[in-house]
Each structure stands twice: as C-alpha cells, then as structure tokens.
Amino acid sequence: MCHDSKSHRRFRRRSFSHTSNPTKLRSQNKLSSLPSCRCLLQAWLASRILPCRRGTYLVPGAQRPINESNIKLAVTISRACVFDLVKALWGLHPVRTSLMMTLHVIRAFFPAFRGYSQAMIVDELQTLLSSGCFSWSRFIRLLVAEIFRRAAETAIDSFATSNDTVVHESARFYVEYQQIAQRLRLDIPTLTDPVVRDCLQESDLFVRSFNGMGSFGLLSPFDFIQVVALMSELASHLLVLLSLTGGSTNMAALLLSVLSALFPLFMNRWGNTPSTPESTYNTEEARTAERQEKLRNLAYNDSHRPEVLLFGLGPWILQSWKNARKTMMFHDQSSPTSQLSLPQLLHQINVSDLLFALQNIPLLLMFQSSSASLGSLALYRSSIQAVVFTFGNLLTTTRMAFQSIFLMGAFCAAMSIHPELEPAEEDVVNYPCQPSGMKIEARNLSYTYPGSKEAALKDVSFSLEAGESLAIVGCNGSGKFPLRKSTLAKILLRIIDFDRGELAVNGVDIRQLSPADYHRHVTTVFQGFSKYNSTVRENVGVGYVQKLLSQPAVSRAIHLGGADSFVDGLPNGIKTKLDASGFDGMTYTAHLGAASLGMSSRQHYGLSGGEWQRIAISRAFMRADRPEVGLLLFDEPTSSLDGHAQNKIFDTIDEVSHSPSGKRIKTVIFITHRLSTARRADKIAMMEQGTITEFGTHEELMERGGSYAALYKASV
Numbered sequence: 261m262c263h264d265s266k267s268h269r270r271f272r273r274r275s276f277s278h279t280s281n282p283t284k285l286r287s288q289n290k291l292s293s294l295p296s297c298r299c300l301l302q303a304w305l306a307s308r309i310l311p312c313r314r315g316t317y318l319v320p321g322a323q324r325p326i327n328e329s330n331i332k333l334a335v336t337i338s339r340a341c342v343f344d345l346v347k348a349l350w351g352l353h354p355v356r357t358s359l360m361m362t363l364h365v366i367r368a369f370f371p372a373f374r375g376y377s378q379a380m381i382v383d384e385l386q387t388l389l390s391s392g393c394f395s396w397s398r399f400i401r402l403l404v405a406e407i408f409r410r411a412a413e414t415a416i417d418s419f420a421t422s423n424d425t426v427v428h429e430s431a432r433f434y435v436e437y438q439q440i441a442q443r444l445r446l447d448i449p450t451l452t453d454p455v456v457r458d459c460l461q462e463s464d465l466f467v468r469s470f471n472g473m474g475s476f477g478l479l480s481p482f483d484f485i486q487v488v489a490l491m492s493e494l495a496s497h498l499l500v501l502l503s504l505t506g507g508s509t510n511m512a513a514l515l516l517s518v519l520s521a522l523f524p525l526f527m528n529r530w531g532n533t534p535s536t537p538e539s540t541y542n543t544e545e546a547r548t549a550e551r552q553e554k555l556r557n558l559a560y561n562d563s564h565r566p567e568v569l570l571f572g573l574g575p576w577i578l579q580s581w582k583n584a585r586k587t588m589m590f591h592d593q594s595s596p597t598s599q600l601s602l603p604q605l606l607h608q609i610n611v612s613d614l615l616f617a618l619q620n621i622p623l624l625l626m627f628q629s630s631s632a633s634l635g636s637l638a639l640y641r642s643s644i645q646a647v648v649f650t651f652g653n654l655l656t657t658t659r660m661a662f663q664s665i666f667l668m669g670a671f672c673a674a675m676s677i678h679p680e681l682e683p684a685e686e687d688v689v690n691y692p693c694q695p696s697g698m699k700i701e702a703r704n705l706s707y708t709y710p711g712s713k714e715a716a717l718k719d720v721s722f723s724l725e726a727g728e729s730l731a732i733v734g735c736n737g738s739g740k741f742p743l744r745k746s747t748l749a750k751i752l753l754r755i756i757d758f759d760r761g762e763l764a765v766n767g768v769d770i771r772q773l774s775p776a777d778y779h780r781h782v783t784t785v786f787q788g789f790s791k792y793n794s795t796v797r798e799n800v801g802v803g804y805v806q807k808l809l810s811q812p813a814v815s816r817a818i819h820l821g822g823a824d825s826f827v828d829g830l831p832n833g834i835k836t837k838l839d840a841s842g843f844d845g846m847t848y849t850a851h852l853g854a855a856s857l858g859m860s861s862r863q864h865y866g867l868s869g870g871e872w873q874r875i876a877i878s879r880a881f882m883r884a885d886r887p888e889v890g891l892l893l894f895d896e897p898t899s900s901l902d903g904h905a906q907n908k909i910f911d912t913i914d915e916v917s918h919s920p921s922g923k924r925i926k927t928v929i930f931i932t933h934r935l936s937t938a939r940r941a942d943k944i945a946m947m948e949q950g951t952i953t954e955f956g957t958h959e960e961l962m963e964r965g966g967s968y969a970a971l972y973k974a975s976v
Contacts, residue, residue, distance in 0.1 A: 300340035303333045304669040320461035334665045341672035352430040363420040432470035439467045440559045444574035449680040462670035552584035564790045570779045576805040689772040697726040697927035698890035705761035718951045727924030731941035732931045745931045783883045787895040789876035791840035803882030821878030839864035870900040894930040935972045
C-alpha cells in the first residue's frame with residue numbers, strides 16, 4: 261500500500277488528525293487512536309490500488325477483482341464496520357427487522373414445499389387414473405387445497421413485502437441522512453482532497469444502492485419474474501409433450517397443457533397489471549419531491565458551499581430535507597397501489613405454477629402403466645432446475661455483495677472524515693465578542709492553491725482595529741489568479757485556510773475558533789454569490805435562516821439592499837419564484853424533471869445582473885445589523901450597479917456599522933475596483949501580485965505617490 265503518497269497523507273490528516281498545538285494544525289499528521297478507523301481507511305485505499313502500478317488508483321465505483329488480497333481486505337473492512345452498521349440499521353425497527361429476517365428464512369422453503377405439494381397432486385392423479393376409478397370430486401378437493409395453500413403463501417409474501425418496504429425505506433432514510441449531514445459538515449479544503457472526493461463518491465454509491473440498485477447488509481433481494489427462464493421451461497415442456505403425443509388421442513391433454521402455460525400471459529393482458537406499478541404524484545407531492553431534490557443538490561453542490569458554510573445553512577438544509585423526505589415516505593407507504601384487484605391476486609398466486617400438475621398430464625397418460633411415480637419424477641426435474649437457478653443467483657449475489665463491502669467501507673470511512681478547518685475539541689476557544697466590532701491582525705499570510713506552484717497570496721500583513729473600515733484595491737489579476745483579493749477575503753472569512761503566517765481575531769488565533777461559531781459573527785457578499793431557483797423570500801432569507809419565515813425581517817433586508825425597487829413590481833412580490841439560469845425577463849422552466857413527476861411547468865422570473873446583485877446584498881443585510889455580527893465583508897458588492905445605487909448601498913453599510921449615537925460597532929472590509937468608493941474607508945490596502953504593497957489612509961497613500969496614487973490619478 262502507498263501509505264507515503266501525498267493524497268494518502270492528506271486524507272489521513274483530515275480524517276483522524278488531532279493536534280495539541282493549534283498553531284501547527286497543518287503541520288501535524290497524527291492518526292486517531294482508534295485502530296478500527298485506521299485499518300478501515302488503509303484497507304479501503306489498498307483495495308483501489310491497481311496491481312503492478314504503485315500509486316495509481318481505480319476510479320471511484322470500479323469493480324475490485326476477486327483475489328486473495330482483496331478478500332483479506334474485505335474481511336478487514338467487514339470487521340471494522342459491519343457490526344456497527346448492522347446495529348444502527350437494526351435499531352431503526354428492531355421488531356420489523358427481526359420479522360423480516362425470519363420471514364425470509366421461512367419463504368426460502370416455499371419453492372421446495374411447493375414442488376413437494378404439486379408432486380403429491382401428480383401422484384394422486386396417477387393413482388386415480390391407474391385404478392380406473394377417477395373421481396372428479398377428489399381431484400377438485402386437491403385443486404382447492406392447492407389454491408388455499410397458494411393463497412396463504414401469497415398473503416405471507418404480501419405481508420413480508422410490505423414489512424420489507426418499511427425496513428428498506430427506514431434504512432435508506434438513515435444512510436441518506438448521514439451522508440447529507442456529513443457533506444454539510446465538510447469544508448472546502450477537505451473537499452478539495454481528491455482521495456476524500458473519491459471516498460465520498462463511493463459512499464454515495466453505497467447510499468444509492470438502498471434504492472434497489474444492489475445492496476448489502478439487511479437489505480433483502482427482490483424477486484423478479486424470470487422471463488427467459490419461464491420461456492425456456494415452456495419450450496422444454498412442449499418438446500417433451502410433442503415427442504410423447506404423436507397421435508390424436510392425447511391432443512386434448514396437450515392442448516390443456518399449452519393453455520395452462522399460456523394462461524398467465526393472457527391474465528397479464530386482461531388485468532393490465534405491470535410487475536412494478538408506476539408511482540404517480542399529485543401536485544403537492546410533486547412539489548415536495550422537487551424540494552427534496554433541491555435541498556439534496558444544495559448539500560452536494562460545491563458552488564453553493566461558501567454560502568452554505570458562512571450563513572450556517574447546514575442544519576436548516578438537513579431539517580428541511582428530512583421533513584420533505586418523510587413526507588415522501590408517507591406517500592409511498594400509503595399508496596393505494598398495494599391493494600390487489602382480482603386479476604392482480606390471480607397474478608400473484610401464479611396460475612402457471614398452480615397448473616404445473618396439469619402440464620404433466622400428457623406424461624401421465626404415456627407412463628400410466630409404469631411403476632414409476634410421476635410425482636417424484638416431476639419433483640426431481642423441478643428440483644434440479646431450482647438448484648441450477650438458485651446457484652446462478654447465488655454467484656451473482658455473492659459478486660454484488662463482495663463489491664458492496666468496499667462501498668460500505670467507503671461509507672463508514674466517509675463518516676469519520678474530520679473537517680480540516682475544525683480545530684481539535686481540546687483546542688477550541690469560544691469567539692471573543694467585542695461591542696465595537698472585530699479586530700483583525702494578519703502577519704505574513706501566504707496561500708497556494710492545490711496543484712499550483714505559484715502562490716496566490718504572499719506575505720500579506722495588515723492590522724485593522726475594531727470598528728474600522730478597510731478597502732482592498734488593486735489592478736485586476738491575470739492568468740491563474742484573477743481573484744487574488746477574493747482569495748484573501750475567503751481566508752478572512754475562514755472559508756479556506758492559509759498555508760503560512762498568522763491570523764488573529766480579537767487577539768485569538770483564528771485556527772482556535774470553530775468555523776461555525778466564527779461564521780455567526782460575520783456576514784458577506786461573495787463576488788460569486790449563489791443564485792437559487794427559489795422564491796425571493798428564500799433567496800434573501802437564507803442570509804439568516806432563523807428569520808426566513810418572518811416577512812418583516814425579509815422585507816427590511818430587501819429595503820436595505822435596495823431591492824425593493826423591483827421586488828415590489830414582481831408578479832407575486834417576495835413569493836415570486838426566480839430563475840437562476842441567467843436569462844433576463846420572464847422565463848418558463850420545468851425544473852428537476854417536473855413533467856416526469858406529473859407536475860406542470862411553473863413560472864419563474866429571470867433577473868438582470870444588477871438585480872441579482874441587490875438580492876445578494878439584501879441576503880447579507882439579513883444579519884448585518886444583528887448585535888453578534890462584528891464583521892461585514894463585501895467582495896465587489898456593487899460591480900453591476902450605477903454610481904447612484906452604489907453610493908446608496910455604501911450609505912446603508914455606514915449606517916448599519918454605527919450605532920444610533922454614531923459609535924462604531926462593526927468592522928467593514930470591502931473589495932472594490934472603484935477607487936472613488938475606496939476613499940470612504942478608514943484604511944486602504946493596495947494589492948499587487950498577491951501581496952499588500954501599500955497600506956494606509958487615502959491621504960497617506962496619495963502623499964506617498966506610489967502605485968495607489970498612480971492608479972487613482974488614472975481613474976479620475
């Protein structure tokens with residue numbers, strides 16, 4: 261195993277690292293003391309290594325070859341996580357799960373018992389015919405008894421299937437919930453690790469297997485109609501019957517056999533009962549399904565990750581998804597498709613199997629003088645076929661289960677990944693609140709994007725007192741780093757980490773602060789802000805989800821962001837659904853396969869770039885005036901607005917950052933390419949080639965006559 265590879269080391273650090281010194285979180289590489297987690301991770305990684313190609317891994321979801329090495333790894337993974345996973349799934353419905361396992365054992369004896377029962381019928385018929393005293397009443401009693409036996413078997417199957425559905429849906433909900441919750445916990449630096457992403461991808465494959473695309477553990481296999489096998493069996497019956505009934509005397513019996521075999525096909529056409537009924541949703545259920553998928557995509561979409569983390573949307577997304585998912589589970593369990601009509605009941609009883617004895621009547625007539633028991637011959641034949649069929653299914657199931665072990669290992673390993681920006685529990689310090697805003701001290705900050713040789717930030721240093729405002733300006737970047745200033749903003753917001761240097765907030769090392777705790781004290785407008793295919797209320801309200809349903813709070817934020825000038829003119833006001841596809845004007849879209857869900861397309865309204873920017877600014881103002889927020893950071897917040905609108909936004913920022921008495925209560929940082937706006941700040945930082953070359957007030961920088969002065973004179 262390539263334990264010394266860079267990706268492996270990064271994965272191990274992110275998954276299990278614990279550091280006693282918070283200033284060296286990135287340099288330490290200490291594994292967890294839990295040997296099971298360590299063995300699980302190593303075994304999963306080793307299973308992906310290509311033979312004879314050290315350091316090269318299989319693509320996520322690729323089939324592992326069945327060999328001695330992988331069998332040992334599968335045993336290691338099973339020992340590490342099977343017990344805990346089975347215990348968790350069993351604990352969801354202990355009684356139902358135990359009943360499911362018991363019924364599956366009982367139902368496994370049904371085919372053998374069915375063959376034995378049918379053999380008794382054939383033997384009884386042989387005895388009646390050979391004695392010359394054929395009794396229709398006795399024959400009918402046998403058929404009635406067989407019908408009741410089959411009906412009882414069908415009832416048990418129906419109950420077992422219903423019970424299985426409840427257990428399967430609960431298990432599926434559990435693993436989906438765990439997967440989404442872990443996705444929402446992970447930060448951007450963790451998700452940039454390719455090995456972590458591969459692990460999450462295979463974990464997602466394991467979760468999706470609970471939808472019926474293959475499974476492992478407590479999930480039972482589903483019984484599918486073996487069309488090809490039935491057609492082959494029918495053809496073999498016809499060949500035998502044709503070879504034995506050459507004359508016309510037995511043609512009636514032959515015709516009876518053929519009709520008995522074809523009867524279920526006519527039943528399917530008559531009853532129009534598909535083996536897997538399609539699920540249909542009404543309008544409300546379709547909207548719930550759409551919302552469930554939207555929320556899931558929000559948790560998985562990397563483009564929304566910065567705002568999901570900074571605005572603390574994880575718990576809200578998870579709870580909203582949970583409510584939508586439970587609503588859909590209730591719909592699926594209460595669906596009327598589980599009620600059987602008469603054709604469906606006959607189809608479930610499997611008439612062709614019931615009439616197996618009648619299909620052997622030609623053989624009975626041919627061998628009625630023989631001492632051999634036709635029932636035993638029929639039972640032997642059906643048993644041989646069952647053995648071959650079952651053995652083939654066993655091989656297929658074993659191969660699927662073997663591959664699922666590694667996907668299960670990925671799922672368990674993914675659940676143990678620790679976010680890179682999250683400090684060790686013993687090192688966490690509570691955020692030190694200050695009534696006058698946030699004090700920021702940066703010393704020699706450097707950052708290099710993964711896979712790049714050139715640093716995006718180099719030795720960035722500045723100091724900003726609580727309550728002060730800072731404008732970060734500079735020429736537009738080029739090449740690989742057109743957004744160096746935005747990179748600095750993400751470091752200050754604790755969205756990404758720095759490689760070297762120190763960053764202190766209110767006198768505390770920022771690496772000692774939990775990112776979730778720190779994010780509650782900041783608000784921002786990202787240059788690449790998110791646009792959601794949702795209502796105006798939700799697009800703005802996610803800035804502070806606790807007030808999402810408060811119309812006064814949302815309306816006030818819209819007013820502060822200057823968006824009320826066009827929101828009031830939308831068809832449904834703040835309830836208008838917005839189209840995030842980027843087209844201006846009115847558009848009509850059907851999102852997330854609405855047509856396939858039985859849902860008509862709904863009207864979505866498209867906004868211009870400037871209007872979307874006002875929505876993003878309003879989103880930031882949802883929490884900007886809250887007392888716990890000490891930093892307002894705006895990354896090119898008015899790039900699409902005219903001069904008048906821009907001045908109004910900055911007037912609002914100035915108003916929010918001061919108390920009614922004029923005291924400074926919030927620190928403000930804004931990135932802008934408009935130097936006329938930068939003059940409003942207390943301090944100005946001039947960035948060139950990834951570092952701050954000049955820092956001071958507007959007057960100081962103009963007197964210095966450096967790059968800022970030259971840039972300012974060129975812009976006026």
